[in-house]
Amino acid sequence: xxxxxxxxxxxxxxxxxxxxxxxxxxxxxxxxxxxxxxxxxxxxxxxxxxxxxxxxxxxxxxxxxxxxxxxxxxxxxxxxxxxxxxxxxxxxxxxxxxxxxxxxxxxxxxxxxxxxxxxxxxxxxxxxxxxxxxxxxxxxxxxxxxxxxxxxxxxxxxxxxxxxxxxxxxxxxxxxxxxxxxxxxxxxxxxxxxxxxxxxxxxxxxxxxxxxxxxxxxxxxxxxxxxxxxxxxxxxxxxxxxxxxxxxxxxxxxxxxxxxxxxxxxxxxxxxxxxxxxxxxxxxxxxxxxxxxxxxxxxxxxxxxxxxxxxxxxxxxxxxxxxxxxxxxxxxxxxxxx
Numbered sequence: 001x002x003x004x005x006x007x008x009x010x011x012x013x014x015x016x017x018x019x020x021x022x023x024x025x026x027x028x029x030x031x032x033x034x035x036x037x038x039x040x041x042x043x044x045x046x047x048x049x050x051x052x053x054x055x056x057x058x059x060x061x062x063x064x065x066x067x068x069x070x071x072x073x074x075x076x077x078x079x080x081x082x083x084x085x086x087x088x089x090x091x092x093x094x095x096x097x098x099x100x101x102x103x104x105x106x107x108x109x110x111x112x113x114x115x116x117x118x119x120x121x122x123x124x125x126x127x128x129x130x131x132x133x134x135x136x137x138x139x140x141x142x143x144x145x146x147x148x149x150x151x152x153x154x155x156x157x158x159x160x161x162x163x164x165x166x167x168x169x170x171x172x173x174x175x176x177x178x179x180x181x182x183x184x185x186x187x188x189x190x191x192x193x194x195x196x197x198x199x200x201x202x203x204x205x206x207x208x209x210x211x212x213x214x215x216x217x218x219x220x221x222x223x224x225x226x227x228x229x230x231x232x233x234x235x236x237x238x239x240x241x242x243x244x245x246x247x248x249x250x251x252x253x254x255x256x257x258x259x260x261x262x263x264x265x266x267x268x269x270x271x272x273x274x275x276x277x278x279x280x281x282x283x284x285x286x287x288x289x290x291x292x293x294x295x296x297x298x299x300x301x302x303x304x305x306x307x308x309x310x311x312x313x314x315x316x317x318x319x320x321x322x323x324x325x326x327x328x329x330x331x332x333x334x335x336x337x338x
Contacts, residue, residue: 028044057113058115061128062117080132081109117145125145134172143223180195201214271332272322
């Protein structure tokens, strides 16, 4: 196939979605920290307030790997008034002793705010969530963030190449550093160390709450990380969920909005049919444990005595994929709907 391509600058939105969770709660998803991220969050909040008048707001930073430092300051500035220190950087040379403050009037300093985070929230995401927590502007909900508190800068090299060098660390308003890994000290095997809980230092938020350094932002309200089944992980990594969603899109020019959309039972059966003949092998946790049992019993010279019983048990545990899909229907259906 031959295509004629027109070059164009592609700009992906930092805020892919904003809307209302219910009649009282606004919701803003921030997926990146590229140019204009602060303006996009501010405009999303303005529109929610003018159209829906929310009584509270959720800022979703889950899975956001970070980006530009000045945009982290700008996003914090949407909810935190001007002249507040959001972040400082400290390095071995004086040029990296810097303070970053909000420059503008906030869009709203009063509306109750919740920031959602997880282990994929890193760098600029941790500066925003950490400053919201340290200045007691809102609550952080989810799981501990990634713990990326190092600053990199680039140096020009020959042949139009660059060297990226770590030059400083990030510190949030309470004075704590969010870096989780200590690259200065290594284990005997060369692996790097994380800061142990016993060496974490306590700090205080603006209103005197105790918070700790030593690795990311600990949420004010912890939510257990959802555990996907081995089957679901296999379907995701093999791209079968994505491929079916693409197939679905081509035959459905219009679908209901997110709050109302759901797959019917017939559509789920169509997905099961779509999987026929496709390879998505996976090992259940029970099979994993059985393999470990075999390895250990062989090591201790017991396996030959129980080999018959082991093989019989192993045969009974061989999973039926179609049956597993039926058992995991709710989980897979939700992933497909998303």
